[in-house]
Amino acid sequence: MKIKIKQNILMEHLNYVIKGVSNRNLIPILNCIKFELTSDGLYLMSTDNEIAIKTFIDKKDIEEIKEKGDLVVSGKLFYEIIRKLNNEDINIEELVDSKLSIYTKNSSFTLNCNNTQDFPDLELTEKEKPVILNQKVFKTIINQTLFATSTQESRPVLTGINFKFANNKLECTATDSYRLAKKVVELENLTEEYNIIIPTKNLTELIRMFNEQDGNLELHIFDNKIVFKFGSIIMLSRIINGAYPDTSKLIPTEFSLIVRINLRDFYNAIDRASLLTNESDKNTIKFETKNNSVVISSNIQEIGYVEEHLTIDKNNDEELKIAFSSKYMMDALKSLDCEFINLMFNGDVKPIIIKNPDSDDLTQLILPIRTY
Numbered sequence: 099m100k101i102k103i104k105q106n107i108l109m110e111h112l113n114y115v116i117k118g119v120s121n122r123n124l125i126p127i128l129n130c131i132k133f134e135l136t137s138d139g140l141y142l143m144s145t146d147n148e149i150a151i152k153t154f155i156d157k158k159d160i161e162e163i164k165e166k167g168d169l170v171v172s173g174k175l176f177y178e179i180i181r182k183l184n185n186e187d188i189n190i191e192e193l194v195d196s197k198l199s200i201y202t203k204n205s206s207f208t209l210n211c212n213n214t215q216d217f218p219d220l221e222l223t224e225k226e227k228p229v230i231l232n233q234k235v236f237k238t239i240i241n242q243t244l245f246a247t248s249t250q251e252s253r254p255v256l257t258g259i260n261f262k263f264a265n266n267k268l269e270c271t272a273t274d275s276y277r278l279a280k281k282v283v284e285l286e287n288l289t290e291e292y293n294i295i296i297p298t299k300n301l302t303e304l305i306r307m308f309n310e311q312d313g314n315l316e317l318h319i320f321d322n323k324i325v326f327k328f329g330s331i332i333m334l335s336r337i338i339n340g341a342y343p344d345t346s347k348l349i350p351t352e353f354s355l356i357v358r359i360n361l362r363d364f365y366n367a368i369d370r371a372s373l374l375t376n377e378s379d380k381n382t383i384k385f386e387t388k389n390n391s392v393v394i395s396s397n398i399q400e401i402g403y404v405e406e407h408l409t410i411d412k413n414n415d416e417e418l419k420i421a422f423s424s425k426y427m428m429d430a431l432k433s434l435d436c437e438f439i440n441l442m443f444n445g446d447v448k449p450i451i452i453k454n455p456d457s458d459d460l461t462q463l464i465l466p467i468r469t470y
Contacts, residue, residue, distance in 0.1 A: 099135045099167030099192040103160050105185045105202075111142050111153045112177050114331055117303045118144030118151035119173035127216045131173040133190075135166050143220060144173060149300050150220040150334040161187055170212040171198055179207055222325055222332050227289050229263060229317040233328060236315050237305045239270050239281050242433040242460055247298045248274035258295040260342040263288055263319075271345055272298075277426045278345060278449075278463040279433065292319045295338040304333055349451065349461055353442040355418055357387065358411040358455065361439045365431045367406035371396045372424035374404045382467050383424045387417050396424070420446040421469040427452075430462035 112131075120128035125147075134141040140155040157163060169192050180188065183202055191199045192211070200207040240259070248256035253275075262269040268283045304326055311329075318325040326333045368383055374396045375381040386393045392410050397403040420443065430452050431439070442451040452462040 099133065099169050099190070100165035101135055101140065101160060101190050102162040102164065102187055103140070103155070103190070105180060105183050105188050107155060107159050108188060109180055111155055111330075112180055114153045114307050115142040115144045115151050116173060116177050117307070118146055118149050118333075119177075120146035122146075127170070127212060127218070129173055130170045130212050130217065131176060132168065132170045132214065132217045134168040135163060137163065137166060139163075143217075145218060145220055145334075147218075148297070148336060149303060150222065152220060152222055152332045154330045156330070164191075167192055168214050169198060170214050170217050171209055172212075175209065176200075220334060221323070222334055223318065223320070224316075224325060224327065225318045225320075228327070229268075229285070229288065229292075229319065231268070231283075231285075231315050231317065233308050233311070233313050233315045235283060237308055239268075239283060240301050240305050242281050243270050243272040243279040244298055244301060245429045245433070246272040246274060246277050246279040246462075250274070254338055255295055255340040255342050258297045258338045259301060261292065261294050261296060263290070263292040271342070273343075273345060276423075276465050277430070278348060278461075279430070280345070280349070280461045280463075282459050290319075293342070294319060294324065295340065295342055296324060296335055297338055300335040304335070307331060307333070348449065349463060350442075350444055350448070353444055353451070355387075355416045355443045356413040357392070357441040357443070358438055359392070359408060359441060361431060361434060361436060363408055364439070365428060367394050367408055368424050368427055368431075371404050371406055372428070374398050374402060375424050380467055381424045381426075382421050382469060383427065384419070384421045384469065386419045387412065418443055418446060420450070421467045422450060422464055423467065426464045430464060433460065433462060 115131055128146050132143040139157045141152060143152045179200060183205060186202055189201050193199055196211045198209045198211050243259055247259060256274055260271045266285045266288045268285055270281045272279045313328055316327040322337055324335050324337060371383050371394050372381060376398060384395045390410060392408050394406040434454055436454040438455060440453050440455045446466060449463045449465055
């Protein structure tokens with residue numbers, strides 16, 4: 099393999115593929131990046147057995163393809179070398195005795211290569227009719243639900259987002275048992291139904307690779323994996339084994355009290371009140387309605403007390419005292435993009451539902467904290 103390529107072009111694609119390089123040294127080959135140079139261009143590949151990434155640099159973006167071939171080299175070291183070189187032509191040349199030369203006008207490195215036969219088959223298979231979503235829509239779905247997933251490995255199914263494809267709809271649900279986020283998106287021409295759980299950290303890495311272009315994302319879904327394809331990038335993620343809990347009965351359809359409140363004012367008031375909360379007390383905020391206003395308060399006995407007053411609209415004369423986590427509420431509010439929200443209640447011990455009053459596609463739920 100022998101190639102000449104601009105540093106910035108190679109670095110752009112290394113920034114993608116480095117996400118699939120393992121940080122663990124248990125299996126040395128998983129610390130590597132594989133390069134395949136063909137007459138069409140250069141393929142870069144990596145995997146850590148959780149995800150696999152493959153990206154392609156077209157020949158029109160390469161200065162010179164001198165000799166086709168493939169090689170495998172330490173991923174993090176190669177990445178750091180290229181990152182620290184100037185933005186100029188870089189020559190990469192495979193030498194005899196499984197060695198690799200990287201050189202520019204003023205710099206030269208020689209690295210040991212690994213056996214290409216040891217690099218695992220990425221199995222980046224595709225379906226004839228994948229599910230297709232707009233990248234920006236998919237990123238919004240993830241950003242509006244991901245924060246509600248669990249970080250506790252004791253229940254693995256809750257560490258991912260549940261994707262349910264049926265009836266030309268995508269229903270995404272995330273929960274850690276204390277809060278829940280649910281997003282529904284309309285689809286067209288859905289040919290198969292799926293019910294899968296994708297790990298949160300893999301979805302985070304995926305959306306970080308999206309650029310500002312308004313392109314499509316292909317989802318090729320299989321029994322134990324999902325393959326995402328967009329632009330010149332293909333990413334594989336494993337699917338979490340297990341059945342996701344049925345959350346449909348957790349979200350009520352009728353409410354004893356609905357409070358309409360300005361989103362920004364409510365968020366800022368909780369943000370200020372959260373200064374006098376702490377983790378040991380579950381970041382508790384108290385919420386008490388009084389006619390057409392609400393009092394938001396919190397206190398730390400050793401430090402002090404805070405009280406915020408906001409104007410609200412209610413659907414009836416019922417009054418309510420309830421408490422909740424400031425962190426959970428702020429996370430839920432950040433997912434909404436509207437001027438006013440509806441806070442929906444069924445007493446002080448049932449879940450709180452937060453929604454945009456003009457849209458039914460996003461539902462946020464948090465459990466109250468018993469204090470009153």
